[in-house]
Amino acid sequence: MTVEAFAPAKVNLTLHVTGRRDDGYHLLDSIVVFADVGDRLRITPTPKTILRISGPLSQGVPTDDSNLVIRAANLIGATAEIELEKHLPNAAGIGGGSSDAGTILRVLRDMTGTPVPDNGLSLGADVPVCMHAKAARMRGIGEDVLPLDHLPTLNAVLVNSMVALPTGPVFGNLEMKENPPMPDAIPANLDAPAFVDWLGQMRNDLEVPAITVEPAVTATLNALNATQDCLLSRMSGSGATCFGLYPDATTAKNAAARLQSNYPNWWIRSTRLS
Ligand SMILES: C[C@](O)(CO)[C@H](O)COP(=O)(O)OP(=O)(O)OC[C@H]1O[C@@H](n2ccc(N)nc2=O)[C@H](O)[C@@H]1O
Numbered sequence: 001m002t003v004e005a006f007a008p009a010k011v012n013l014t015l016h017v018t019g020r021r022d023d024g025y026h027l028l029d030s031i032v033v034f035a036d037v038g039d040r041l042r043i044t045p046t047p048k049t050i051l052r053i054s055g056p057l058s059q060g061v062p063t064d065d066s067n068l069v070i071r072a073a074n075l076i077g078a079t080a081e082i083e084l085e086k087h088l089p090n091a092a093g094i095g096g097g098s099s100d101a102g103t104i105l106r107v108l109r110d111m112t113g114t115p116v117p118d119n120g121l122s123l124g125a126d127v128p129v130c131m132h133a134k135a136a137r138m139r140g141i142g143e144d145v146l147p148l149d150h151l152p153t154l155n156a157v158l159v160n161s162m163v164a165l166p167t168g169p170v171f172g173n174l175e176m177k178e179n180p181p182m183p184d185a186i187p188a189n190l191d192a193p194a195f196v197d198w199l200g201q202m203r204n205d206l207e208v209p210a211i212t213v214e215p216a217v218t219a220t221l222n223a224l225n226a227t228q229d230c231l232l233s234r235m236s237g238s239g240a241t242c243f244g245l246y247p248d249a250t251t252a253k254n255a256a257a258r259l260q261s262n263y264p265n266w267w268i269r270s271t272r273l274s
């Protein structure tokens, strides 16, 4: 039996860093949503785990046991032949590897009935929310995932200038470790324009340190801000991917097309976030 699965891009609409634990990991308060662009996986149970990687963005993705897909299968103690088709840039703040791992954990859990230790947190802070793969408020260092069922779908453009930005150095350059969390209650049942207004009052605390490490983030935000009808632009995760929010699918598609013609070598996708 072969299962086909989709590993969506993860987008942090907000990312407040609220403290730092003694082990150096940071406490977060983040609204995480998922895109309709992502990697594709085909999983077939076999006696030995084998990974095959293809797709337009497979270059640079590890093919050995360090790949998060293999680490996810090992964590759950299952073996499978896994075909991974990479469509997401890696080290990009949209959880390419984390979403692959979260998807494998979910599929193998459902296939085998084996519970996932710590919801995959040992594979990365983003893995529990990526295993959930639906809108959520993420707190702790990533282990506390609270589903958010009443967010409006947002029309967005994702932009990555194709510079890889590893997460560790971005946290390392964050000067203020204790920042205010989001309000206790995330507004429910707002329409998209009202929710985007509310998001505008929130933050990504990693934007400034990411720009220090990789100035290309500023160019990406400027490019999004210059597009017609862009309601809000912000970085996702630890960067360098940024997103713009638009009033509807047509304005998002038009903005993506314009950006792609101005920046032919960048990774640019219009998408719906939910
Ligand atoms: C920034 C986010 O993308 C927001 O969703 C995630 O918190 C990062 O998740 P991730 O890529 O799965 O991160 P991990 O692979 O667990 O950690 C990479 C590095 O980021 C830093 N890190 C990560 C998560 C966290 N809550 N605090 C941290 O300080 C640590 O230096 C760690 O060594």
Ligand SMILES: Nc1ncnc2c1ncn2[C@@H]1O[C@H](COP(=O)(O)OP(=O)(O)OP(=O)(O)O)[C@@H](O)[C@H]1O
Pocket (backbone or CB within 6 Å): 060, 061, 062, 066, 067, 068, 069, 089, 090, 091, 092, 093, 094, 095, 096, 097, 098, 099, 100, 101, 124, 126, 165, 166, 167, 237, 238, 239
């Ligand atoms: N299946 C995979 N796909 C992509 N990268 C992988 C995978 N497995 C391991 N990696 C390694 O993990 C590193 C981080 O990849 P990932 O795409 O998850 O980072 P990210 O986009 O910054 O994620 P996050 O938003 O969770 O911080 C890459 O540099 C890559 O070497």
